[in-house]
Each structure stands twice: as C-alpha cells, then as structure tokens.
Amino acid sequence: xxxxxxxxxxxxxxxxxxxxxxxxxxxxxxxxxxxxxxxxxxxxxxxxxxxxxxxxxxxxxxxxxxxxxxxxxxxxxxxxxxxxxxxxxxxxxxxxxxxxxxxxxxxxxxxx
Amino acid sequence: xxxxxxxxxxxxxxxxxxxxxxxxxxxxxxxxxxxxxxxxxxxxxxxxxxxxxxxxxxxxxxxxxxxxxxxxxxxxxxxxxxxxxxxxxxxxxxxxxxxxxxxxxxxxxxxx
Numbered sequence: 001x002x003x004x005x006x007x008x009x010x011x012x013x014x015x016x017x018x019x020x021x022x023x024x025x026x027x028x029x030x031x032x033x034x035x036x037x038x039x040x041x042x043x044x045x046x047x048x049x050x051x052x053x054x055x056x057x058x059x060x061x062x063x064x065x066x067x068x069x070x071x072x073x074x075x076x077x078x079x080x081x082x083x084x085x086x087x088x089x090x091x092x093x094x095x096x097x098x099x100x101x102x103x104x105x106x107x108x109x110x111x112x
Numbered sequence: 113x114x115x116x117x118x119x120x121x122x123x124x125x126x127x128x129x130x131x132x133x134x135x136x137x138x139x140x141x142x143x144x145x146x147x148x149x150x151x152x153x154x155x156x157x158x159x160x161x162x163x164x165x166x167x168x169x170x171x172x173x174x175x176x177x178x179x180x181x182x183x184x185x186x187x188x189x190x191x192x193x194x195x196x197x198x199x200x201x202x203x204x205x206x207x208x209x210x211x212x213x214x215x216x217x218x219x220x221x222x223x224x
Contacts, residue, residue, distance in 0.1 A: 033212060033213070035215075040218075040220070041217055041218070042114065042116075042202050042204075042215035042216050042217045042218050043155070043202070043215045044114070044215070045212055045213070045214065048210075048212050088154065088155065090213075100145075100157070100213055101157075102154055102155045102157075103154065104153075104154040105154050
C-alpha cells in the first residue's frame with residue numbers, strides 16, 4: 001500500500017526560529033493536506049494543496065505540493081509556544097472518497 | 113469546532129468487554145471515516161462509510177465493526193477488548209467534492 005515518510009519525527013526548537021518538515025511518498029498523490037494535533041485533541045486542518053507545484057500560505061505557515069506529486073513540505077516561520085503539537089501530512093489520490101494516507105507525524109516542541 | 117461530534121469523550125472498561133463509539137458527521141457530509149491512534153503513534157485508518165455503505169477498509173480487526181445509519185451518524189463497535197485496544201479513536205467526515213477531512217475530538221478508550 002501507499003506509504004508516507006514524514007520527517008523529522010520530532011523537533012525541539014527555540015521560540016522565534018523557523019521550522020521545516022516534509023513528507024515523501026513512493027506513490028503520487030493529487031491532494032496533500034497538513035494537519036496539526038494538539039494533545040488530547042483531534043487533528044485540525046491547516047493547509048490543503050490540490051495542484052502540483054502549488055505554494056499556499058496560512059499566516060505563518062507555508063506549504064508546497066511537490067512538482068513530482070510525491071512530496072510536500074510545511075514551513076512555520078517565527079515559531080511561538082502555541083505551535084507545539086504534532087503535525088501530520090496526508091496524501092490522497094483523488095477526491096472520490098478514497099482514504100487519506102497519513103504520515104507518522106512530526107512532534108514539535110518550542111522552548112520559550 | 114470542526115462540526116464532527118464524537119461520544120463518549122472518555123471510556124474506561126475491562127478486557128473482554130464490548131463498547132460502542134458514536135460519531136455524528138458535519139451537517140451535509142455523507143462520508144465518515146474512523147481512525148485509531150495509539151499512544152504517540154500516527155493515525156491508522158480503520159474504515160470508511162459513504163451514505164450508509166462501506167466504502168473502504170483499512171487495518172480493522174475482525175473484533176471491530178462499524179456501520180453508518182440513515183441519519184448518517186456512525187457507530188464503531190469494539191468487542192472482546194484487549195489491553196492493546198487502548199487508544200484514541202477518531203471519526204472524521206469529508207465534504208462532498210473535497211479531499212479534506214474534518215476530525216472530531218476523539219474518544220479515548222482505556223482497557224484495564
């Protein structure tokens with residue numbers, strides 16, 4: 001089946017630093033999604049990408065859909081303590097209802 | 113608030129027992145997905161329903177079953193519970209013609 005490799009698995013950074021994480025796949029996807037999960041909560045959608053090469057921003061977050069359709073990255077600029085959480089990438093082949101495949105998550109810790 | 117409602121939020125039970133987790137999708141959404149998240153793990157896809165019919169199956173154990181009712185709410189039944197079934201169980205719904213999943217806050221199951 002499809003596999004998503006998400007890296008790094010965890011990051012411990014200083015407040016104010018920029019953060020970068022990425023996902024790679026052995027298969028192509030037509031949709032890439034990035035979610036954030038706070039402890040004990042459900043994942044919340046941050047950014048959705050629908051076109052290869054697409055670069056989308058949401059406040060301090062920027063994500064890109066790789067041109068090969070096999071990868072995506074998420075950048076967070078000027079991190080703040082509330083950025084702490086687990087970030088998941090997810091890929092989907094189409095919008096016909098096929099399940100999303102999730103990466104293993106990147107645990108972000110921010111030191112004030 | 114994602115609009116996806118899950119109950120109960122917490123559940124503690126003993127090995128060998130059976131529990132039912134309930135999910136109401138966002139208003140207008142026809143698809144319901146169930147995911148399992150064990151401690152510090154990623155999201156494992158269990159099963160998907162679309163308008164009352166099973167659409168896709170993931171790594172769902174035979175001891176687990178689910179259904180989606182005419183009013184579109186869904187129930188996940190977990191039976192002959194084992195210690196390893198302790199996890200967060202998330203339900204998500206998907207808007208029509210989009211690839212985005214919206215997650216509930218999860219049901220935390222503890223099997224003692």
